[in-house]
Amino acid sequence: MWQRLLNWLGAGREEDEIVDYFVKKSTQALLQERYGTAVRYIDRALEFSPKSSRLHVARGIIYLEGIHNLAEALDCFKRAAQLPANGDRENEMARERARELIREVMQSAKGEDEDDNKGT
DSSP states (O other): OHHHHHHHHHSSSOOOHHHHHHHHHHHHHHHTTOHHHHHHHHHHHHHHOTTOHHHHHHHHHIIIIIIOOHHHHHHHHHHHHHSOOTTOHHHHHHHHHHHHHHHHHHHHHHHHHHHHHHHO
16 A cells, blocks of 8 residues: 555656655655654645645545544545646646545445444
8 A cells, every 4th residue: 555655656757856855755664664754744845836736636645544533534535536637647646536435435434333333
């Protein structure tokens, strides 16, 4: 899972040097399993590129897979899905991925609720 995220973060269009720096630092933190630090670096990148669906999706994946904070992950995915693509292919792909992740997370949460109800 992490390798796909790392490949996805590094792929695509040329980014501003500052955003690129924070994405690289986030990637280094992920490799060291320092998820809180990775999120903080993505947050810094978002300060310079707040309408980047790709960064919001990456942040959500870190919350989902690393920190295990479902509510925050969903918030990130929803934000990414709602941002305009403005003709940017990378952002459009990120928006689609965000929608897929929202469906997956909701399906997973629904399955867990059903399992909890069976036990009572």
